[in-house]
Amino acid sequence: MNLRVKQKIPLKIKKMGINGEGIGFYKKTLVFVPGALKGEDIVCQITSVKRNFVQAKLLTIKKKSKFRMDPKCPIYKECGGCQIMHLRYDKQLDFKVDLLKQALKKFQPRGYEHFDIRPTIGMDNPEHYRAKLQFQTRKFAGKLRAGLFQEGSHRLVDIKDCLVQDPLTQDIVNHACQLLEKYDFPIYNERQKAGIRTIMVRKAQASNQVQLIFVTSKKLDLSPVIQDLTAAFEVIKTVAVNFNPSKSSAIYGQETKVLWGDDSISETVLTYSFALSPRAFYQLNPQQTQILYEQVLQALDVTKDDHLIDAYCGVGTIGLAFADKVGSVRGMDIIFEAIEDAKRNAESMGCTNTHYETGKAEVIIPNWYKDGYRASALIVDPPRTGLDEKLLNTITAYQPEKMVYVSCNVSTLARDLVHLLKVYEVKYIQSVDMFPHTARTEAVVKLVRRKK
Structure with a gap:
């Protein structure tokens, strides 16, 4: 590779990467260019040379994408928090499906080529959504x-x-x-x-x-x-x-x-209200959270005979949506204040079939099983780092019949599916746009245990 820092090169953008950057090839060298869109012909300047790729900044656009927009935000480039505000919103939704496909192709979980990946559910007004x-x-x-x-x-x-x-x-x-x-x-x-x-x-x-x-x-x-x-x-x-x-x-x-x-x-989602203490986690886009939880309800097809574990439960919001539909709900979270909120929320809703503990799922779940508890359904909604390896081993060891994985990071989702699909199969993946104008998406994955 003979490219050097500050060198100016022409480039055809072939696709967009997981951070919303444009990607092209210059003499077989991979080039990442923030701000460039798929299909554009550009001139860029090399800013960093790595072993297998280079990074560059966009200088001029010789052929502009018909989906390029002028961002409304005056500090769009300076801030960098909204990586794809220059892309027309309907195409942002398509890009977020492509994000999932890129991650799956990289990690190649079993049968990924045939997954049912559904179109991203977007917002009618994708502005001022962060609460x-x-x-x-x-x-x-x-x-x-x-x-x-x-x-x-x-x-x-x-x-x-x-x-x-x-x-x-x-x-x-x-x-x-x-x-x-x-x-x-x-x-x-x-x-x-x-x-x-x-x-x-x-x-x-x-x-x-x-x-x-x-x-x-x-x-x-x-x-x-x-x-x-x-x-x-x-x-x-x-x-x-x-x-x-x-x-x-x-x-x-x-x-x-x-x-x-x-x-x-006090906040409300679906048909119930709940308390949020200052440190407790809750989705930052309340409008789309309603859509997200509706998708979780649809994906986890439960009956009164089911017993549900809500891992990474936070203040209990997702699990409590199932409380009147299952035999029991149990949840855990590492934040003590969130678990106290979950207990209060369950009590205020009149739920008598819930149980919450502070701690790590990979520690608490085996203890419950030792005490005789058995879960037939599982929800996981981990942070961007994905599932802990010990929790993955715990899930595949105890194998609840059905499972929903709510992910905010397509890369760690694809990585975790490699492990989970030793036991489960993916029925479908539904992308929900929780973060318009950014290169992030939320995904609801419906999994069922493979038949032996």
Whole structure:
């Protein structure tokens, strides 16, 4: 490979990659170009030379894709959070099916060529859909900024009006930053590591209730900020602080404390309401979560004779949708607050057939089986890292008859299916667009145990 950094080359884009970048070949060398679209003829400049591929930046487009759009977001290129906003939305949905196919082709789980992969279910209005934000805070030249780090860097992009963020959450974080400046609160930086490092704002779509978490590396008296903020926004019901003194890039530390208001806010999905404590996980796109859960209900065909395990259960939302349809529901999660929410949610719904524990699924499930419990149905909704290897071994050892895998990462899904398909077969995969304008999708996979 004779390519060098800063070299300019012409390129025909053959396809799009898992990060939304355009991919082409220059003299048999693989070239990745963020911002380029399939079918375009471009000129790009090499930015990095690796062993088997090169990376480049888009300079000019000689032949433009007919599906290219002008992004509405003014900081689209600077932020990088929405990798494919320049692609027409219906074609974004097609791309997310292709993402699944690329991942399956890479890992080649048994019979992947014949999987029923259904068209992505999109949104009528794919803007302002994020009901939760987590903005990092830093000071530059004495001015407080809050936003996201530019991809692959520690450069913070100041965000005041995000096109995919709920407007109320954006208004609240903007106001919170003004108050932090007004009262001269210390702001975290990589050298001194002392002060506010992150602000989380979440709005419940059904109740319009809002909760905040200030993540800080040191103890602070936030009362003046809380007083002004809650006076300005009556919808705020919870203000909490999370202590994260570590030097790692992890957003949260172990300790979270409610400073003001209620312990939780109320959200609704399908036909039931539930509580969300500040640290509890819930999907960031409430509108599409309704669609996602409907797909899970359809995929897991249960009866009253079934006993269901909801692994990575969070506050219990998916499993509770089945509580009146099965004999029992059991769930676990590593976040204690989420499990406490799940217990309260089950109680408020009048469910007497549920059981929740804090801990890892690969530890808790074998203990349940030792005690005589048997599950015929299983839901897994893991983080982007996918299923733990020990949990994969646990699932294939105990082999519940039916299973639904809810995935937010097509690569780890395809990897995990290699293991699971030793025991199960895929009936279909339904893609749901939970993250419009990004190179991410959610997938609901219906699996049934192979007949022996």
